Amino acid sequence: MTDDELDRETAFALLADEIRVRIVDELGAATASPETGIPRLSYADLKSRVDVRDSGRFNYHLTKLVGNYVAKEEAGYRLRWPGMVLYRTLVAGLLTNDGASDLGRFPVGTACHRCGDPIEAHLYETLFRVRCWGCDANYTDIYFPSHGLTGRSPDELLRAVHRRNRTVLASMTAGQCPWCAAAVSAEIHDGDDDLPSLHDTRDLDAYVVYHCTDCTGFQYVPVSRALCYHPAAIAFYHDHDRDLTEIPAWELPWAVTDRTTTVRGADPWRFSVRVPLDDEALVAELDERLAVVDTRREPNA
Ligand SMILES: [Zn+2]
Numbered sequence: 001m002t003d004d005e006l007d008r009e010t011a012f013a014l015l016a017d018e019i020r021v022r023i024v025d026e027l028g029a030a031t032a033s034p035e036t037g038i039p040r041l042s043y044a045d046l047k048s049r050v051d052v053r054d055s056g057r058f059n060y061h062l063t064k065l066v067g068n069y070v071a072k073e074e075a076g077y078r079l080r081w082p083g084m085v086l087y088r089t090l091v092a093g094l095l096t097n098d099g100a101s102d103l104g105r106f107p108v109g110t111a112c113h114r115c116g117d118p119i120e121a122h123l124y125e126t127l128f129r130v131r132c133w134g135c136d137a138n139y140t141d142i143y144f145p146s147h148g149l150t151g152r153s154p155d156e157l158l159r160a161v162h163r164r165n166r167t168v169l170a171s172m173t174a175g176q177c178p179w180c181a182a183a184v185s186a187e188i189h190d191g192d193d194d195l196p197s198l199h200d201t202r203d204l205d206a207y208v209v210y211h212c213t214d215c216t217g218f219q220y221v222p223v224s225r226a227l228c229y230h231p232a233a234i235a236f237y238h239d240h241d242r243d244l245t246e247i248p249a250w251e252l253p254w255a256v257t258d259r260t261t262t263v264r265g266a267d268p269w270r271f272s273v274r275v276p277l278d279d280e281a282l283v284a285e286l287d288e289r290l291a292v293v294d295t296r297r298e299p300n301a
């Protein structure tokens with residue numbers, strides 16, 4: 001069977017055995033070769049690591065994996081890309097959510113931009129939330145692999161969540177789904193509708209939904225948030241000796257509220273977003289695709 005002929009059901013069925021999962025695990029965990037960067041194991045080494053006495057049984061399961069998941073080469077066995085994806089999925093805890101349960105609510109060190117209560121972080125099933133419980137304003141809602149939660153202090157965790165959030169939204173605002181690589185379009189909604197999350201009652205004049213129709217990848221944000229990923233805003237912060245890419249969105253009132261956003265038109269949508277920083281403000285004009293069509297700087301009164 002060639003790779004092209006392998007259907008989804010067969011690909012899943014080939015993994016349906018504990019020994020096969022252990023083989024993938026051991027091949028992934030083996031030390032990578034300095035020459036190729038790819039871990040390889042000899043037959044004997046692999047067998048001993050997987051710890052199966054019965055050679056016939058070990059052979060049987062290894063043979064099932066060779067092809068789609070594992071390559072057999074002169075230098076030894078190694079994971080092929082689907083095997084590596086599986087290994088990384090196992091390590092990230094995407095299938096098992098291990099280690100995620102004991103994370104309680106903790107403050108992020110910023111006051112709510114609407115009511116002034118402390119903004120807090122919280123893990124809801126697999127979603128990492130940064131929100132205000134006082135007024136139900138949700139500032140960040142992002143899937144975070146459980147492996148990344150372990151062994152981190154609250155500050156380290158918040159930085160990691162910010163990084164993850166930024167990676168996902170940078171991809172979506174650039175028009176590509178971070179999970180399946182399909183095209184993502186930006187759809188602007190009137191804020192009179194309820195927000196997509198029941199846990200978010202922010203009163204926004206408009207918000208943008210990024211939605212992958214192929215894999216259900218989904219994020220919504222105030223329209224001003226798109227600027228977080230735009231060179232105009234990044235350069236503006238850089239000119240003020242600040243790195244915008246390092247600042248979590250929940251610390252940026254202009255990005256998580258629409259307090260400094262003006263709706264200039266609804267058909268087509270036009271927005272003007274004011275980004276205040278120190279003694280200066282960046283004003284960016286956005287079109288219906290949230291492309292920046294004009295910018296200017298003015299004193300921050
Ligand atoms: Zn609040």
Ligand SMILES: [Zn+2]
Pocket residue numbers: 177178179180181182212213214215216217
């Ligand atoms: Zn997708």
